[in-house]
Amino acid sequence: MTDPDIPDNPDIPDNPNIPDNDDTIGIHDTPGIHRTPSAAPDVLDLLGVLRARRLLAIVRGRDPEAAVRTAHVLVEEGIDVLEVSLSGAGALEVIARVHAELGPSVTLGAGTVLTEAEADAALAAGARFVVTPALSAGAARALSLGVPALVGALTPTEVWQAWEAGATGVKVFPASLGGPSYLSALRDPYPSIPLVPVGGVTADQIRPYLEAGAPAVGVGSPLTGDAPHGGDLHALRTRARHFLQETATP
Numbered sequence: 001m002t003d004p005d006i007p008d009n010p011d012i013p014d015n016p017n018i019p020d021n022d023d024t025i026g027i028h029d030t031p032g033i034h035r036t037p038s039a040a041p042d043v044l045d046l047l048g049v050l051r052a053r054r055l056l057a058i059v060r061g062r063d064p065e066a067a068v069r070t071a072h073v074l075v076e077e078g079i080d081v082l083e084v085s086l087s088g089a090g091a092l093e094v095i096a097r098v099h100a101e102l103g104p105s106v107t108l109g110a111g112t113v114l115t116e117a118e119a120d121a122a123l124a125a126g127a128r129f130v131v132t133p134a135l136s137a138g139a140a141r142a143l144s145l146g147v148p149a150l151v152g153a154l155t156p157t158e159v160w161q162a163w164e165a166g167a168t169g170v171k172v173f174p175a176s177l178g179g180p181s182y183l184s185a186l187r188d189p190y191p192s193i194p195l196v197p198v199g200g201v202t203a204d205q206i207r208p209y210l211e212a213g214a215p216a217v218g219v220g221s222p223l224t225g226d227a228p229h230g231g232d233l234h235a236l237r238t239r240a241r242h243f244l245q246e247t248a249t250p
Contacts, residue, residue, distance in 0.1 A: 044128045046148035046168050047194055049107050050216035054247040058083045058220035061228025064090030070227040071098045075106050077240035083131050085111035086118055092125045099126025113138035135162050169194035176200025180208035187213045206246040
């Protein structure tokens with residue numbers, strides 16, 4: 001089933017029931033860096049979607065068929081912003097099938113995009129945004145095409161380099177090394193940079209991360225479990241409902 005509080009259009013940038021994190025571009029922006037305006041008709045407003053949904057589900061599996069089933073279950077349970085990691089088996093096939101089978105009901109991206117060729121292949125398969133573990137050639141390729149990119153970084157220097165390179169937002173990875181308090185500390189010098197924690201984020205950390213200023217969190221195995229490898233889809237549904245509940249306003 002689909003959560004009635006989540007609109008069908010994945011590009012709707014706001015939800016009146018969710019308080020807005022003011023991560024708009026401000027005085028700390030880098031001069032000369034061009035970021036495609038979100039109002040452009042063919043460009044996904046990724047930050048708007050993330051702020052509205054608050055949860056990015058990461059699908060990485062050893063079984064392509066199971067990964068596709070995992071995507072279906074997540075969307076049925078109301079988690080409709082998905083990243084399919086290219087480090088999973090048959091990832092491009094998974095992206096193409098999810099794109100074809102779920103269409104506009106999912107906001108679909110590709111993760112672990114390291115090279116220009118990977119970026120091109122992921123976009124051709126149907127991805128609308130890319131996610132990288134570091135400032136990669138794949139991220140640069142996507143950004144040069146006007147495609148939104150969450151670029152991985154951990155240290156303050158890396159965060160600034162990713163933002164200066166034109167990142168749509170910065171994926172703080174692995175977030176488990178510092179937790180919500182570290183993300184909060186990063187926001188002190190970088191209040192205008194959208195920081196999305198990824199890596200070891202558990203359900204009970206979602207609210208602390210959001211309260212620390214994250215527009216959303218990215219969650220992989222703590223949410224998907226063994227489902228992308230051919231595991232228990234019923235357990236996935238239970239976890240999906242629990243994670244989604246944690247993103248709701250108190």
